[in-house]
Amino acid sequence: MKRIANIITSLGMLAAIFLPGAASALTYSPPAFDLIADPGQTLNQAVKVYNESAEAITIEARAVNFKGKDGDETSGVPEFLPADSPSDGHELAPWISFLVPSVTVAPGENGRIPFQIRVPSDASPGSHFGAVVRTTMAPGGQPGVGVLGNSASLVLLRVNGDVKEELRLTSFTAMPMVGDSLPVRFAARLENHGNVHERPYGEVIIRNMFGRTVATLPMNRADNKSVLPNAARRLETDWVGRPLPGKASRLARQWRNFAIGPYTAELSLQHGTQQKITATAGFWVIPWLALSVMLIGGLILAMLVRSLLRWHRKRVIAQLDMKE
Numbered sequence: 032m033k034r035i036a037n038i039i040t041s042l043g044m045l046a047a048i049f050l051p052g053a054a055s056a057l058t059y060s061p062p063a064f065d066l067i068a069d070p071g072q073t074l075n076q077a078v079k080v081y082n083e084s085a086e087a088i089t090i091e092a093r094a095v096n097f098k099g100k101d102g103d104e105t106s107g108v109p110e111f112l113p114a115d116s117p118s119d120g121h122e123l124a125p126w127i128s129f130l131v132p133s134v135t136v137a138p139g140e141n142g143r144i145p146f147q148i149r150v151p152s153d154a155s156p157g158s159h160f161g162a163v164v165r166t167t168m169a170p171g172g173q174p175g176v177g178v179l180g181n182s183a184s185l186v187l188l189r190v191n192g193d194v195k196e197e198l199r200l201t202s203f204t205a206m207p208m209v210g211d212s213l214p215v216r217f218a219a220r221l222e223n224h225g226n227v228h229e230r231p232y233g234e235v236i237i238r239n240m241f242g243r244t245v246a247t248l249p250m251n252r253a254d255n256k257s258v259l260p261n262a263a264r265r266l267e268t269d270w271v272g273r274p275l276p277g278k279a280s281r282l283a284r285q286w287r288n289f290a291i292g293p294y295t296a297e298l299s300l301q302h303g304t305q306q307k308i309t310a311t312a313g314f315w316v317i318p319w320l321a322l323s324v325m326l327i328g329g330l331i332l333a334m335l336v337r338s339l340l341r342w343h344r345k346r347v348i349a350q351l352d353m354k355e
Contacts, residue, residue: 056084057136057167063185070190071152078144078163078184082136089135089168092144094127097162097185104220104265107256109185111162120226121260123161123188126150133168148188156192157226158260160185187257189227196303197225198258203298205314212284212318213272217296219250219310220265223258230257231308233300235268240292246270250300285318292316 058081068074082088096116097109114124129146136142146163162183202220217235230251237246248268258264272288279287293315300308 057082057088057090057182059165059182059184061184064187066148066186066188068148068150068188068190070150070154070156070192072150074148074150074188076146076148076186078146078165080134080136080142080144080165082138082140082142085138087135087137089133090142090144091133091166091168092129092146093164093166094124094129094146095162095164095183096122096124097160099259099262104263105267107264109162111164111183120155121157121159123148123159123186126154126159126188127161127163127186148186150188150190154190155226156190156194158228159188159190160228160259161188162186187228194227195225196227196229196306198223198229198231198302198306198308200298200300200308200310201263203296203310203312205296205312207314209315209317211320212281212316213270213288213290215270215314215316216267217248217250217270217298217312218265218267219298219300219308220263221258221308222263223260226260227303228257228259229302230255231266231300231302233298233308235270236297236299237270238295238297240294245290245294250298282320282324285321286324289318289321290316291318291322 060079064076066074066076078092080090094114096112096114098112098119098121100108100110114122116122126148127146128149129144131145134142134144144163144165162185164181164183166181199222200219201222202218204218206216206218221229221231223229232251232255233249234252235248235250236244237248239245248270250268251266256264256266272290275284275287293313296312296314298308298310298312302308
């Protein structure tokens with residue numbers, strides 16, 4: 032039953048995280064904290080909130096742990112765990128305390144949910160993860176009654192010391208390897224064998240058969256996705272070309288975003304203390320339909336030119352015969 036309750040709570044918080052404003056007319060910031068501390072240090076932080084509704088709203092906060100979901104390498108949706116969940120060495124919730132048990136924010140006003148992180152003097156170096164979960168209460172609501180919704184701000188804390196940075200690239204692929212048009216998707220799968228979370232970023236450079244750069248695609252520069260310790264993450268980017276309507280025909284896709292021949296994709300990522308990851312992948316684009324249209328068009332044009340030349344020659348010969 033406790034497991035089911037945790038799942039239900041997690042689903043409620045995830046709905047609030049990915050559907051902001053669905054639970055109540057509140058705006059929270061920041062959605063995540065990325066902090067660094069020394070063992071024995073105390074950090075003072077706060078979640079900012081703005082009440083857009085016409086009534087005062089009370090917010091209660093608590094701390095939980097989180098981890099990446101097993102098998103989830105793309106979305107990065109966290110799995111929330113109780114503060115007293117079994118330790119895996121990366122828990123943070125036991126270090127978080129709240130200066131006030133609840134905060135009431137008046138209509139149209141800003142508020143703060145202050146909290147402290149007390150890092151133990153014997154804290155293990157590396158990353159520790161938790162979340163500040165907020166329960167929004169209706170006016171006059173009591174725990175379990177009048178709850179409007181849950182939401183959470185993730186807290187990622189790096190404790191200084193003998194940290195281990197070991198991010199491994201297990202694959203870099205182009206999909207499809209042989210296609211007839213854009214887009215082409217590039218995926219880099221990374222495994223974190225260190226004890227700190229990593230945020231790799233960089234680009235994928237596309238070169239044609241002559242070595243000329245035809246596109247430079249950013250990878251994880253805007254999304255800023257993390258790879259947690261003992262977890263894997265798949266980062267993706269697309270070579271799209273010109274935007275086309277969703278119902279565009281295959282010929283339109285090949286013609287408007289014409290690409291042909293073998294290409295090479297070069298991956299370059301940076302992470303941690305100026306560490307780099309590089310890889311290459313080859314792929315083909317063969318726009319057979321556009322080539323067929325061009326071939327047929329070329330044959331028709333050649334036939335027209337040939338017919339025109341034959342007509343012109345006959346006309347010249349006829350004019351010479353008339354002069355004789």
